[in-house]
Amino acid sequence: xxxxxxxxxxxxxxxxxxxxxxxxxxxxxxxxxxxxxxxxxxxxxxxxxxxxxxxxxxxxxxxxxxxxxxxxxxxxxxxxxxxxxxxxxxxxxxxxxxxxxxxxxxxxxxxxxxxxxxxxxxxxxxxxxxxxxxxxxxxxxxxxxxxxxxxxxxxxxxxxxxxxxxxxxx
Amino acid sequence: xxxxxxxxxxxxxxxxxxxxxxxxxxxxxxxxxxxxxxxxxxxxxxxxxxxxxxxxxxxxxxxxxxxxxxxxxxxxxxxxxxxxxxxxxxxxxxxxxxxxxxxxxxxxxxxxxxxxxxxxxxxxxxxxxxxxxxxxxxxxxxxxxxxxxxxxxxxxxxxxxxxxxxxxxx
Numbered sequence: 499x500x501x502x503x504x505x506x507x508x509x510x511x512x513x514x515x516x517x518x519x520x521x522x523x524x525x526x527x528x529x530x531x532x533x534x535x536x537x538x539x540x541x542x543x544x545x546x547x548x549x550x551x552x553x554x555x556x557x558x559x560x561x562x563x564x565x566x567x568x569x570x571x572x573x574x575x576x577x578x579x580x581x582x583x584x585x586x587x588x589x590x591x592x593x594x595x596x597x598x599x600x601x602x603x604x605x606x607x608x609x610x611x612x613x614x615x616x617x618x619x620x621x622x623x624x625x626x627x628x629x630x631x632x633x634x635x636x637x638x639x640x641x642x643x644x645x646x647x648x649x650x651x652x653x654x655x656x657x658x659x660x661x662x663x664x665x666x667x668x
Numbered sequence: 669x670x671x672x673x674x675x676x677x678x679x680x681x682x683x684x685x686x687x688x689x690x691x692x693x694x695x696x697x698x699x700x701x702x703x704x705x706x707x708x709x710x711x712x713x714x715x716x717x718x719x720x721x722x723x724x725x726x727x728x729x730x731x732x733x734x735x736x737x738x739x740x741x742x743x744x745x746x747x748x749x750x751x752x753x754x755x756x757x758x759x760x761x762x763x764x765x766x767x768x769x770x771x772x773x774x775x776x777x778x779x780x781x782x783x784x785x786x787x788x789x790x791x792x793x794x795x796x797x798x799x800x801x802x803x804x805x806x807x808x809x810x811x812x813x814x815x816x817x818x819x820x821x822x823x824x825x826x827x828x829x830x831x832x833x834x835x836x837x838x
Contacts (some may be wrong), residue, residue, distance in 0.1 A: 530725070531721035533701075550703070562731075563740070563768055563771045598733055
């Protein structure tokens with residue numbers, strides 16, 4: 499899988515968020531990747547970073563506001579036809595998703611099954627239920643089908659995930 | 669003013685957010701500074717950034733969830749004894765603060781008058797009211813006194829800004 503293909507879901511989500519912002523429907527952004535800057539050169543009125551390292555984020559990648567509510571999520575894509583390996587969700591991401599839920603925010607994962615061209619949204623409570631009740635390392639596709647919401651793939655937005663949020667807040 | 673002194677408010681806020689997270693009161697983080705990475709070296713299992721530039725953020729520095737509500741703010745400090753120059757609030761920050769407000773989030777600025785050792789929180793509506801009704805380049809201290817909330821300075825948290833949020837949501 500080449501690098502671009504690995505970023506497909508991220509691309510879809512960024513484009514969807516851009517569309518949602520332009521249509522004034524929600525304000526959701528991807529957080530920048532945290533970088534520890536080691537050395538900076540200042541030249542011709544501009545700072546150039548000469549050395550830095552990627553550092554580990556404490557949160558998920560996306561957050562924002564929709565209808566006054568705090569929303570927060572992580573996006574994962576897989577080539578598997580049968581499920582998502584839970585190791586793809588990092589420990590700090592899972593912890594953050596849980597914390598957001600405890601603070602009354604709306605947190606979830608968006609999972610893209612590339613080869614099926616299907617996207618599912620799974621809310622925090624159902625994600626935790628799986629993790630707390632199973633020793634399996636894979637969340638099977640049918641768990642997503644039964645406990646998650648299929649997200650429409652389209653154009654403007656690419657991924658209509660706010661429709662799913664509407665389902666649970668109405 | 670040395671660099672560290674210029675970062676004093678940021679330090680206070682980061683420490684306060686850390687405290688709020690540990691005390692399970694709120695989940696608020698500073699967003700990483702966005703950096704455009706130009707070149708990366710991969711060596712000994714580690715990526716080292718060899719060249720990069722700071723890029724312009726689209727949002728404010730801080731956001732998170734408190735009692736299910738989306739909160740979002742920018743922090744400014746000044747050595748002035750009389751007011752805050754509104755040019756210290758960048759255009760994209762002001763626009764973002766306004767957008768958050770329109771989407772039902774709680775947005776504000778936190779301003780630290782270093783030489784007075786006083787901190788004020790000014791909510792979006794009062795900030796916009798000033799900007800829409802005045803040609804002055806400075807938000808005077810007395811505007812903060814009359815339309816903002818003074819924020820307690822202390823220890824754990826350094827800045828008790830959630831108390832102010834409680835005032836308006838109760």
